[in-house]
Amino acid sequence: MMKRMTITLGILLAFVAGALAHCGSCGVGGSSDKTGHGHMHKLMEHAGQNTEMAAESYPLDRCPISGEKLGEMGEPYEMSLDGVTVKLCCDGCEEKAIQRKDEVKGKIREALFARDAADYPLETCANCRMKIDPDSAKKEVYGSTLVLLCGSMCEKAFAEKGEQMANRVREARAAAE
Numbered sequence: 001m002m003k004r005m006t007i008t009l010g011i012l013l014a015f016v017a018g019a020l021a022h023c024g025s026c027g028v029g030g031s032s033d034k035t036g037h038g039h040m041h042k043l044m045e046h047a048g049q050n051t052e053m054a055a056e057s058y059p060l061d062r063c064p065i066s067g068e069k070l071g072e073m074g075e076p077y078e079m080s081l082d083g084v085t086v087k088l089c090c091d092g093c094e095e096k097a098i099q100r101k102d103e104v105k106g107k108i109r110e111a112l113f114a115r116d117a118a119d120y121p122l123e124t125c126a127n128c129r130m131k132i133d134p135d136s137a138k139k140e141v142y143g144s145t146l147v148l149l150c151g152s153m154c155e156k157a158f159a160e161k162g163e164q165m166a167n168r169v170r171e172a173r174a175a176a177e
Contacts, residue, residue, distance in 0.1 A: 058144050059111035063089035064104045065096045081105055083162055084141045109139050112146040121172035125150035126165040127157050142166035 062069055063076075068089040070076045076087040079094060081101045086108065088097060097104050117134050125132050130150045137148035138155045145166040149155050158165060 058085065058087050059108060059115050060087065063087070063093055064107045065089075065093035065100070083143070084108055085144045105141065108144075109141050109146070112141055112144070113139055116146045119176075120146065120148060120169075121176045122148065122169060125154050126168050127154040127161065140165075145169055 058070075060070070064086065066089050070087055070089060073089050076089065077091045077094065079086050079088065079097065081097065081104060084105050086097055086104055088094060120134055123132070124130060125137075126147045127149055132148055132150050134148055138151060140147045140149060140155065140158045140162065142158075142162040143166060147158065147162070147165045147169055149158060149165075
């Protein structure tokens, strides 16, 4: 019995150590206090950020394909189009959403902008931190987070750093609340 507990504890510790050493998105793996408390605190913060990201509110109340109210046909079908969370009335709309992905992503982007622009938490580009005008900024979406960018160079960088930019927006929104 004791040997089984030791093996289980060893596996758990290896998992935590691996997570602490390799988590680049929140800075875990750098210096900490001698107790390791700083690392564990960062790990717990990171877990909370992932939960917050999953719980983001979706901006549309209707299926972007059929126009049906989401939830009327049961649990909405959720998918991702190039990193953009899309909710459909049913899985039958998935193929059309893929075929019309630019149109679908545009509807979500515009709905997010209409909802979030007034209280957008950053006054600067989410990538280069240059001052932006929300009305003329480039609009991108990561998950269900609106990300405003200053221009086409930062828009190109979004393909690689979209998650990082969305995290910057979410962190700024949380700090403002």
